Amino acid sequence: MATSLRLLRISPLLQKSPRYRKPQIQPSRARTLTTRATRHTLNTGAKIPALGFGTFQDADAQEDAVSRCLKAGFHLIDTAQVYDVEVEVGRGMKKSGIPREDIFLATKLWCNTYHPDDVERALDVSLRDLDTPYVDLLLMHYPCVFARGAERFPRDGEGKMVHGKTTYVDTWKALEKILSTGKAKAIGVSNFSKGEIQTLLDECSVPPAVHQMETHPYLQQKSFNAWLQSKGIHVIQFSPLGNMNPFYRETGWSKDIAHTVERITESPLLKELGFKYNKTPVQMALAWGINSGRSVIPKSVIDWQIDQNIEADFEMEEKDMKRIGSMDRKARFNDPSADYQYRLYSDLEGIEGTVEGKTH
């Protein structure tokens, strides 16, 4: 049976903990800033919303969360086959009543379906589950290729990940062919290094439209972001709230840094700047990403958080952007390199302290 990523459900007890209570913000001026609905243009010519919605975890809550977020004004939904939430995401889109053409839907292929002969079939499974004839964006979830077959995390007798015989370049060429079917309007990558993207640019014909990668005030990847921009590759920031997701403190490969950096909600600088704009630290972190020309996909299944996150697209002064620029700690939280038996992010920042340990 395929291993699932349905991990770390939030217990009802935890839901009552202070972490889940709505912080006090000053309501009198809270909406005086103009809330925008920024869209960026991809190298395909398509528009992608700057503010999106992540769907990793909490499968049982995702149908309602997706419906609620679409009704609240989010138009970009990020999901993945390995999250095991595509059925719920599809139902949530229908429930919202928002027309399909008004939604930018992104999903990701998982690493055991990267053989060129498997790619279209894997996409068909996602389309069936999402109950849609197409996705706006199809991403390779990671550059590493796992052995073909039903097992998402194929391991040998010693528990080590078994790799496939093809490469990410072979998969990319198969994705290029998908474009002509209309089942994916754009293709992109996630968790690639600079060198791996350069290889695609050198050896393939379609450049990635998007790189989805970990970016937040604690991991800013300034030179890599500038390079991607110079190549016309749009960045979607995953985990835009840094270490807010408890997954990064509890997972088997959690790094020390995840325990030492304060949560975004507790950042004194984001609190101070938030006071000026009458925004919360979370809204400041998201606005920093949007004002940098990127898209952000915060995840939440909690109503007040969804309502708060939709108010995160506002103009920030350059001097405040620079101050948030000083928060960079090169703190990369998502690094399953040791478990996947593949050095991810090899030429990027924040790969020190990679930890052994299994999640799946």
Ligand SMILES: NC(=O)c1ccc[n+]([C@@H]2O[C@H](COP(=O)([O-])OP(=O)(O)OC[C@H]3O[C@@H](n4cnc5c(N)ncnc54)[C@H](OP(=O)(O)O)[C@@H]3O)[C@@H](O)[C@H]2O)c1
């Ligand atoms: N490509 C990849 O490999 C990859 C990897 C990781 C994530 N992603 C994508 O990126 C999305 C977001 O990443 P993520 O879930 O790791 O991290 P995140 O969105 O940065 O943080 C999520 C955490 O922040 C909390 N939160 C959200 N809004 C909040 C608010 N307004 N105030 C206080 N807390 C708030 C959420 O709480 P609750 O859960 O309690 O609502 C959740 O614990 C994922 O859902 C997924 O779509 C992609």
